[in-house]
Amino acid sequence: MSEKKGVEYFLRKIASYHKIDELAIILKESLRDTFGMKYEYTFEEIESITKRKRLSKEMKLKLIEVCDRFTHLEYRKSNPSKKEISIIKKLMREWVKITVPPKAPEKVSALDEYVAKVGRSREKHKNIKRKVIREKEHIHKRISRQVKESLKHEEDKEINEIIKFIKTSLDLGIKKSLIRKELIEVGFESSKIASGFELI
Numbered sequence: 370m371s372e373k374k375g376v377e378y379f380l381r382k383i384a385s386y387h388k389i390d391e392l393a394i395i396l397k398e399s400l401r402d403t404f405g406m407k408y409e410y411t412f413e414e415i416e417s418i419t420k421r422k423r424l425s426k427e428m429k430l431k432l433i434e435v436c437d438r439f440t441h442l443e444y445r446k447s448n449p450s451k452k453e454i455s456i457i458k459k460l461m462r463e464w465v466k467i468t469v470p471p472k473a474p475e476k477v478s479a480l481d482e483y484v485a486k487v488g489r490s491r492e493k494h495k496n497i498k499r500k501v502i503r504e505k506e507h508i509h510k511r512i513s514r515q516v517k518e519s520l521k522h523e524e525d526k527e528i529n530e531i532i533k534f535i536k537t538s539l540d541l542g543i544k545k546s547l548i549r550k551e552l553i554e555v556g557f558e559s560s561k562i563a564s565g566f567e568l569i
Contacts, residue, residue: 376404379465389442389449396435396461412436412443420554426467426527428467430534433458441541448477462479531557531565541567 382395393412398407403424408417416436419429438457442449449457531552538548545566552562 383461412440426556428532431464435464535565535569
């Protein structure tokens with residue numbers, strides 16, 4: 370099995386090429402590297418497969434958006450403008466960045482290891498345990514607070530992604546009913562989709 374290529378590899382290739390067929394090959398290469406998709410798939414097939422895959426809503430939406438752009442440009446007789454190429458390269462960079470798995474958090478040292486480094490004294494051991502427990506309680510409270518703030522931020526982010534997708538699709542001439550259907554298939558809630566249409 371060939372070694373998977375990193376995000377820097379794809380970002381460099383996206384920056385280096387400017388023709389629509391070259392960019393299509395780069396996108397398919399990233400899909401093969403990340404999900405094992407075949408080069409022969411059309412963008413319509415890739416879009417259909419994407420909807421069935423277990424991906425985050427953000428990843429699904431971004432890939433559908435990129436595929437819609439490629440499909441729209443592929444069937445045109447005229448060559449895409451510099452602006453259209455710039456837009457599709459921007460979408461590809463965003464796609465490549467979100468498909469890179471996040472770095473695993475570093476593990477906290479075990480309490481016994483921590484205590485052993487400080488000293489063997491039983492009293493010190495007890496004091497350190499109490500201190501670590503207090504620190505863990507403090508960390509737990511801070512993380513709980515951050516999670517609540519993050520959930521609110523994620524909800525706002527989700528609606529912004531919906532709005533962006535709606536605008537891009539409308540620019541391509543896609544009907545609202547089809548846009549709504551795609552968003553529902555990706556997994557967005559109907560209420561958030563409705564909010565997205567109201568806010569554009």
